[in-house]
Amino acid sequence: MAVLARARKTELDEIVARLGGLPDHVVLKPAETGTVMVEARAGGTGRRFNMGEATMTRCVVRLADGTMGFAYALGTDRPKALVSAVLDALLQSSSDAGLHDDIAALARAQTEARQLALRKAAATKVDFFTLVRGHD
Amino acid sequence: MYVAVKGGEAAILATHDLVAEMRRGDTSVPEVSTAQIREQMSLAVARVMNEGSLADADLAALALKQAQGDAIEAAFLMRAYRTTLPRLGSSQPLDTAAMAIRRRVSATYKDLPGGQVLGPTYDYTHRLFDFGLTGTSDAPPSAMPSDVALDTRMPRVPDILGAEGLMEPETPPEGDPRPFDLTRDPVEFPADRDVRLQALARGDEGFLLGLAYSVQRGFGGNHPFAGEIRMGEVPVEFVPEELGFAVDIGDLTVTECQMVNQFKGSKHVAPQFTRGYGLAFGHAERKAMSMSIVDRALKGRELGEAASYPAQQDEFVLYHSDNVEAAGFVEHLKLPHYVDFQGELELIRRLRRELEERIAREAVESGVLPKAAE
Numbered sequence: 142m143a144v145l146a147r148a149r150k151t152e153l154d155e156i157v158a159r160l161g162g163l164p165d166h167v168v169l170k171p172a173e174t175g176t177v178m179v180e181a182r183a184g185g186t187g188r189r190f191n192m193g194e195a196t197m198t199r200c201v202v203r204l205a206d207g208t209m210g211f212a213y214a215l216g217t218d219r220p221k222a223l224v225s226a227v228l229d230a231l232l233q234s235s236s237d238a239g240l241h242d243d244i245a246a247l248a249r250a251q252t253e254a255r256q257l258a259l260r261k262a263a264a265t266k267v268d269f270f271t272l273v274r275g276h277d
Numbered sequence: 278m279y280v281a282v283k284g285g286e287a288a289i290l291a292t293h294d295l296v297a298e299m300r301r302g303d304t305s306v307p308e309v310s311t312a313q314i315r316e317q318m319s320l321a322v323a324r325v326m327n328e329g330s331l332a333d334a335d336l337a338a339l340a341l342k343q344a345q346g347d348a349i350e351a352a353f354l355m356r357a358y359r360t361t362l363p364r365l366g367s368s369q370p371l372d373t374a375a376m377a378i379r380r381r382v383s384a385t386y387k388d389l390p391g392g393q394v395l396g397p398t399y400d401y402t403h404r405l406f407d408f409g410l411t412g413t414s415d416a417p418p419s420a421m422p423s424d425v426a427l428d429t430r431m432p433r434v435p436d437i438l439g440a441e442g443l444m445e446p447e448t449p450p451e452g453d454p455r456p457f458d459l460t461r462d463p464v465e466f467p468a469d470r471d472v473r474l475q476a477l478a479r480g481d482e483g484f485l486l487g488l489a490y491s492v493q494r495g496f497g498g499n500h501p502f503a504g505e506i507r508m509g510e511v512p513v514e515f516v517p518e519e520l521g522f523a524v525d526i527g528d529l530t531v532t533e534c535q536m537v538n539q540f541k542g543s544k545h546v547a548p549q550f551t552r553g554y555g556l557a558f559g560h561a562e563r564k565a566m567s568m569s570i571v572d573r574a575l576k577g578r579e580l581g582e583a584a585s586y587p588a589q590q591d592e593f594v595l596y597h598s599d600n601v602e603a604a605g606f607v608e609h610l611k612l613p614h615y616v617d618f619q620g621e622l623e624l625i626r627r628l629r630r631e632l633e634e635r636i637a638r639e640a641v642e643s644g645v646l647p648k649a650a651e
Contacts, residue, residue: 143525184447195332260422
């Protein structure tokens with residue numbers, strides 16, 4: 142679900158296209174955008190407080206075989222929420238190796254993007270050196 | 278006094294058209310897209326998300342475009358839109374220690390575990406115009422990555438001092454209570470820290486910057502050190518009712534500031550460092566720093582300090598930090614007050630008439646006739 146939440150709609154569409162379209166499903170909770178109140182802690186570890194809200198979109202579906210699929214993701218993309226929920230259900234019920242490979246590839250790409258950002262940040266890490274007086 | 282008046286509808290419709298034209302500006306210049314604003318004006322977008330109290334970069338970019346770049350008007354649009362959305366619940370408290378760090382500096386420790394990571398910052402630029410930006414570039418700028426990535430878990434600096442017992446601990450109160458929500462319940466004073474932090478998080482950057490500056494200049498008596506500033510992505514976890522366990526719903530970019538202050542101790546508290554906390558959506562360092570200084574100033578009561586200055590008075594700070602409320606009250610003055618003003622005018626005229634009549638009466642009684650009567 143974390144991988145689907147971070148995926149772009151176009152990436153999910155490509156996976157769905159390879160599957161030959163979305164399988165039959167019943168929408169139990171239509172894609173709906175609301176907010177989630179983001180909590181944090183004072184000092185990072187202390188008392189909880191409400192930092193502010195964020196948009197969140199959710200969707201719940203059921204496949205013909207009864208498997209339920211859920212989507213919860215930041216943002217307002219309702220079409221993506223529906224596709225995510227169906228894919229979430231498929232990932233539980235289907236042993237389609239291609240689908241699982243596609244999601245694994247998506248997860249790898251997300252990890253690589255994160256690693257690249259961490260490597261770019263690492264390039265700005267300060268190497269301190271101490272200036273020593275000459276007469277010592 | 279409010280009196281219903283009609284009229285002005287045609288004028289209002291015409292002003293909508295005119296403001297749309299003014300927003301678009303010279304039509305020979307290409308129109309800016311909301312995606313361009315989101316990507317290329319991201320610090321303005323962060324400000325609108327914070328003061329609009331709604332983390333959504335696409336909506337904040339739209340708000341900025343619609344408001345012609347007016348940050349407070351854009352925040353107002355965000356607040357108004359928020360009220361149309363159902364609240365689906367609260368997230369798990371963010372774990373900023375698990376941040377994928379893009380910037381992390383400390384002014385208190387040179388050699389801290391994980392190191393000083395400058396990240397993207399204007400701090401070391403020369404503030405000279407780059408006239409190259411007046412045109413467009415075919416070659417996108419690219420930053421060279423290092424071979425080795427940063428650690429994904431870097432200790433927060435106050436936690437290092439905390440291990441020595443020199444730092445005021447930050448632990449949840451008994452039972453880890455749900456935080457107060459000022460969007461749902463009226464604020465009462467004295468306000469607890471969760472109320473204050475929520476108000477500061479959505480407070481106006483300029484107002485908080487001014488208050489923080491006042492504290493530093495002596496109107497608050499704290500000498501702060503930037504213990505740590507970190508910026509990067511944190512995962513948000515949410516527990517849906519249907520599932521009953523936490524799911525990761527994506528990343529938010531946040532900026533956190535832990536300000537460290539000297540504290541000489543009081544009758545009940547040993548000398549130690551105390552802390553102020555700032556947390557903001559997006560890359561919003563000035564906001565997070567200002568918030569942390571004001572948070573510390575407002576903690577004075579808990580530490581037995583006198584509240585002698587504005588930044589130490591929760592009622593003053595919390596009632597005046599919200600720029601949507603402040604702008605609403607200041608700017609409502611430009612709306613028609615014809616009837617109120619007529620009332621005032623009548624009052625002033627009557628008082629002047631009464632004064633003149635009294636002077637004339639006293640003159641007659643004292644035997645000195647006014648000149649006109651001679």
